[in-house]
Amino acid sequence: MDALFQLSFLLQGWLGRIAAEHDLSPVQVRLLGILRDRQPGMLELARYLELEKSSLSGLVDRAEARGLVERVPSSDDRRATTVRVTALGRQLTRTMTGKVERKMTALLAVLPEKERARLTALVTRVLENAMQLPVE
């Protein structure tokens, strides 16, 4: 259905512009989002982001140079490195999340509460179905 795609372009456009206001690329935002409640190794992080490990090295380099994340040597494997979000990175994430939420609230304000709940329920069912779909 076309409306859902249009909406997805709209939302992603917002995300991109809000990120750009803070000189972040979409992938840097995803990186910070993943690190919100995890401290994964480089390979694990590459898997989350669907990137090659070499791509991740540069990505983390740049985020680290900006003080948004930091590499922490793994204690039990001296080859391995984990990545942790810094206080600065966390604060930046919060700022952006707030902006996004305010936009989203304004967008959905057009619907009365009952219909908003119906929309959420329908989208949630669609998402649950998506999990079952063949990955292809």
Add this chain to the structure above:
Amino acid sequence: MDALFQLSFLLQGWLGRIAAEHDLSPVQVRLLGILRDRQPGMLELARYLELEKSSLSGLVDRAEARGLVERVPSSDDRRATTVRVTALGRQLTRTMTGKVERKMTALLAVLPEKERARLTALVTRVLENAMQLPVE
């Protein structure tokens, strides 16, 4: 609302992967989509894509090198160039559109027809509201 964002990531992920199967970037897909029913000038195209004109030069260069689009000199302004999709570009767009539509149909098949219609109506209302929202 979080579910809508999740859905937007899912759909954009599909688009990206289907485009990658054909060695196209998301922006190349948008370029071809815009050219489906228009033959705009470079500046106009840059405005649609929200790019600098210099960025567009390279984008069109690469698409032209692959035979997907072609530059056509404007007849009434010798400075201006218009961009036209080729038969090959059009065919590629059709192929990808078909794949996306099939995925979308499978995704929404979880909802009975009546609820699918309700979802469309709700999303459409939200989109209409989005037009009214301050651009900022």
Add this chain to the structure above:
DNA sequence: TATTGTTATACTCTATAACTATA
């Protein structure tokens, strides 16, 4: 002078291949 477009340059993002260090 203003507008349309390209070129030069620099940076981010990405992949592949080769490498280092550790397991």
Add this chain to the structure above:
DNA sequence: TATAGTTATAGAGTATAACAATA
């Protein structure tokens, strides 16, 4: 040998600034 990660290299995508040609 295998695994975790980095480095070297190359190409796409983007922006800013300087430029050429035409209006």
